[in-house]
Amino acid sequence: MSAKLFNLAEGVEGLFVKNDRFNTTLISYNFYLPLKKETVAPYALLPFILTSCGKDYPDFSKLNLKLAKLYGARLNASAEKYGDYQLLKMTISVINDRFSLDGESLVKSASQLLLNLIFSPNTEDGAFLTEDLEREKRKAIEHIKGEISEKRIYAKKRLIEEIYENSPYGIPKCGTVEDVEAITETSLYNAWIRMLESAFVRVQVVGSAVPAGLFEDITERFSVTERKNITDCKISEPTEKRNTVKRVTDNMDVTQGKLCLGFSAEMCGNDDTTLPLMVMTDIFGGGPYSKLFSNVREKMSLCYYCSASAVRQKGLITVESGIETENALKAEKEILNQLEAVKKGEFSDFEFQSSIKSISDSLNSYNDSQNSIDLWYAIKINNDSVYSPEDIAKKLKNITREDVVNTANGVTLNTVYKLLPEGAK
Amino acid sequence: MKKEFFESDIGESYVKATLDSGLQIFILEKPLYKSAYALFGTKYGSIDTAFSVDGVKTEVPEGIAHFLEHKLFESEDGDAFTKFAKTGAYANAFTSFDKTCYLFSCSDNFYENLDILLDFVQSPYFTKETVEKEQGIIGQEIRMYDDSPGWRVMFNMLMSMYHNHPVRIDIAGTVESIAKIDYNLLFRCYNTFYNPSNMFICIAGNVDTDTCLKQIGENIKPSKTIELTRITAEEPYNVVENYTEQALEVAQPMFCFGFKEEYKGEISLKEKIVTSLLLGIISGEASPLYRDLTNKGLINDEFDTEHFCGNGYSALLFEGESKDPKAVADAIKHEINRLKNEGIDRKLFSAVRAGMYGSAIRLFNNVESIAMQLTDCAMNGYGLFDEIKYLKSVTVEDVMKKLGSLDTENTVLSVINPK
Numbered sequence: 001m002s003a004k005l006f007n008l009a010e011g012v013e014g015l016f017v018k019n020d021r022f023n024t025t026l027i028s029y030n031f032y033l034p035l036k037k038e039t040v041a042p043y044a045l046l047p048f049i050l051t052s053c054g055k056d057y058p059d060f061s062k063l064n065l066k067l068a069k070l071y072g073a074r075l076n077a078s079a080e081k082y083g084d085y086q087l088l089k090m091t092i093s094v095i096n097d098r099f100s101l102d103g104e105s106l107v108k109s110a111s112q113l114l115l116n117l118i119f120s121p122n123t124e125d126g127a128f129l130t131e132d133l134e135r136e137k138r139k140a141i142e143h144i145k146g147e148i149s150e151k152r153i154y155a156k157k158r159l160i161e162e163i164y165e166n167s168p169y170g171i172p173k174c175g176t177v178e179d180v181e182a183i184t185e186t187s188l189y190n191a192w193i194r195m196l197e198s199a200f201v202r203v204q205v206v207g208s209a210v211p212a213g214l215f216e217d218i219t220e221r222f223s224v225t226e227r228k229n230i231t232d233c234k235i236s237e238p239t240e241k242r243n244t245v246k247r248v249t250d251n252m253d254v255t256q257g258k259l260c261l262g263f264s265a266e267m268c269g270n271d272d273t274t275l276p277l278m279v280m281t282d283i284f285g286g287g288p289y290s291k292l293f294s295n296v297r298e299k300m301s302l303c304y305y306c307s308a309s310a311v312r313q314k315g316l317i318t319v320e321s322g323i324e325t326e327n328a329l330k331a332e333k334e335i336l337n338q339l340e341a342v343k344k345g346e347f348s349d350f351e352f353q354s355s356i357k358s359i360s361d362s363l364n365s366y367n368d369s370q371n372s373i374d375l376w377y378a379i380k381i382n383n384d385s386v387y388s389p390e391d392i393a394k395k396l397k398n399i400t401r402e403d404v405v406n407t408a409n410g411v412t413l414n415t416v417y418k419l420l421p422e423g424a425k
Numbered sequence: 426m427k428k429e430f431f432e433s434d435i436g437e438s439y440v441k442a443t444l445d446s447g448l449q450i451f452i453l454e455k456p457l458y459k460s461a462y463a464l465f466g467t468k469y470g471s472i473d474t475a476f477s478v479d480g481v482k483t484e485v486p487e488g489i490a491h492f493l494e495h496k497l498f499e500s501e502d503g504d505a506f507t508k509f510a511k512t513g514a515y516a517n518a519f520t521s522f523d524k525t526c527y528l529f530s531c532s533d534n535f536y537e538n539l540d541i542l543l544d545f546v547q548s549p550y551f552t553k554e555t556v557e558k559e560q561g562i563i564g565q566e567i568r569m570y571d572d573s574p575g576w577r578v579m580f581n582m583l584m585s586m587y588h589n590h591p592v593r594i595d596i597a598g599t600v601e602s603i604a605k606i607d608y609n610l611l612f613r614c615y616n617t618f619y620n621p622s623n624m625f626i627c628i629a630g631n632v633d634t635d636t637c638l639k640q641i642g643e644n645i646k647p648s649k650t651i652e653l654t655r656i657t658a659e660e661p662y663n664v665v666e667n668y669t670e671q672a673l674e675v676a677q678p679m680f681c682f683g684f685k686e687e688y689k690g691e692i693s694l695k696e697k698i699v700t701s702l703l704l705g706i707i708s709g710e711a712s713p714l715y716r717d718l719t720n721k722g723l724i725n726d727e728f729d730t731e732h733f734c735g736n737g738y739s740a741l742l743f744e745g746e747s748k749d750p751k752a753v754a755d756a757i758k759h760e761i762n763r764l765k766n767e768g769i770d771r772k773l774f775s776a777v778r779a780g781m782y783g784s785a786i787r788l789f790n791n792v793e794s795i796a797m798q799l800t801d802c803a804m805n806g807y808g809l810f811d812e813i814k815y816l817k818s819v820t821v822e823d824v825m826k827k828l829g830s831l832d833t834e835n836t837v838l839s840v841i842n843p844k
Contacts, residue, residue, distance in 0.1 A: 020457065021455070021457035021458055022790050023435075023786050023787060023789055023790055024786075024787055024790060059716070060716070060719070061710075061711060061712075061713070061715070061716040064709075064710040064711040064715075065711040065772075065773070065776050067710075067711075067780075068709075068710075068711045068776035068777055068779055068780035069775075069776045069779055069780075070779075070783075071779050071780065071782055071783030071786070072779065072780035072781065072782070072783030072784050072787070073783070093787075094783075095783050095786045095787060099435065099783075099786050101779075101782070101817075131720075135719065135720070135722075138722055138725070139725045139726060142676070142677060142725050142746065143725070143726075145676035145677065146675075146676050146677065146727075146746060147676075148674060148675065148676050149574050149575070149674070149675045149676065149679070150573075150575075151572055151674075252674050253673075253674055253844055254572045254674060255568055255571050255572050256565075256568060256569055256572060287506075287510060288506035288507075288509075288510065288516075289506070289507065289510040301558075301561065301562065304562070304565045304566060304569055322569060324565070350510070350511070353511075354510035354511065354513070357510075357511075357512065357513030357533075358510070358513045358515070360513060360533075361512075361513035361514060361515070361531055361532050361533055362515065362532075364459055364460070364532035364533065365459060365460040365530070365531075365532045367459060368458045368459055368460045368532075368630075368791075368792060369790075369791065370790065
């Protein structure tokens, strides 16, 4: 399997990952823009409104009918944070032509469909239509408000907001309810124009072949756009260290509590130089062999879940756990004890090797999933060369125990966030 | 060993083998893939609370199947997670209403992992102390679901739909029911349901079928075949109550609206396909109802439907978030009555059917999805390619007939309101 990079226009790349094992072809458009409070909400609404209707399909119901006829082609939209950048993603996945029962060229049709949706939205006189805007705004607001329903996800979101209270990464990925309410037909249109003019763009195809003419069509569409102030996706700002740990507690009418810890790591970036951070975080709180799972959850029964993960672009480690209120302090102390143990090199060869094997096994499975391949390459945009998951799996073997200990010693506690039942402290 | 080979014109094939002990094995090779997924399951889930073995009737507390799942990971020589950690595989297990499954996925060391799986599922090990400790852990897990609105809205609906069927009880049981579980009960259930004649193994990915079959054949422990009968509780036709609500920390109301169906014995694959088509026609994304509800601001992308069925139960569910769940429920009933009177739009029928055909093809992209689909085959006796075959022959008339059987009065609306 190989990944081939093409230059389609200024700041617009095409990437083809040839992979013959799938019954479907996946086409993904990725627009990268700086994460800013003023623009986050309109940008985040764009992938959703653009994939809900268009000039050719003014009624979203007709578009859904078309997708069903294309044998259930899947159109997806998302707006995520990628370090200090916003990543707007629109994808279409369709079964390959050989499965078509009526001989229609499904891949070509799906490819054209998404291209037209992105470049020819349903607008009039420099504005989106009120009906479409209001529908998508309502859904976005309901989604933001609905985050409170899943306490585990909500607690992590609150932790991130508190760690980065004054920096871009603390901005909610779709903005706040007020930000969404403020979007107008015209402001959204202007955001769409700015997205086409200034976003760094990566169009990725995962499948047997690039749909005929797709990359040429993209070049042509961008030829009528004045590309300027293109996002320079350089490395994001690392997570700052705090002299005094920040502590925040929210109370809600819940039966069980959540305890989340955020740590600053010295290592930061999205390439292979942060592999030690990956391994260290995994030994600390990754699989069932990890310090947090085997000790804090299993041996001490202090949490009913307890795990760590890293955001490598930001040099951030987070620990999430579910607790009984009376165990909150004890659990926090024990989580920190486990980190101390990693800092002192108090982990067995079994723990170290399990971690390397687990990460490497999972990297080697990436090529069996179209979505995983797409996500993998979509966050590799400012590297000199494009590494495959297997390349990284091979490099893992060079990581030593000393690398892990050194990385752990650069890790400091930044923020402690608790979500507790009413009245608890 | 009895071995059957199945092939489809979409370019996939698999083997179904049955050992003398009755264990069923399904293997689909994916030579172009790097990874593989294997699952060892038993037809034993949360609803199997009353049964008879060789004529002797037994009733057990709710939540035992799930309790056993937790305990099986422990062995005399260390827990299964530790063994999988040495190979790098991802391992897990789950219990549903009608089955318990143990699984792993990996890209390296497949046969070593298969050995671990075969060994730990067949080697129960628990002591009085470890059983007591697990009661505490599972008690916490049950309480965790008390805060989950998505879980509560579903089980509140089931409690209001079913009078007696055990599907109305949480898969993990209740804090009270699991307190009654002890060492002896666990062994009795293990010996009953973990008999090879009640079990299956499903494998998909980069494996060699003959090597797998040989390894499994050599490692299945000998056992005496037992005569197992599941006792299903008598369930009245009508629901318990039409409406139920609870207040939790949510931003806007969540709902689950269910149509209880008369259970007339095992549900065929054809009926399941017809029901899925019907759900797509009533309220799928391309349907007029979906458009109206969206335009009125009554549903969002969380809206979904499900044909919820198993041994002794069948229901059509409509779930989502809405500022006005009662208006959504009324609109669904109205649309069903409209379709009954006016008939089904043939263009919509064709589109929904094409969509389902595409999903059936898409499923073969992923080793986990294939293994899960093989699990359905093992549980229900279907062939893996039957869905694609039936989809080509199903007609609007089949769907109309199903539509006619829906009773718009025998429904439950479960709502979670914000506090």
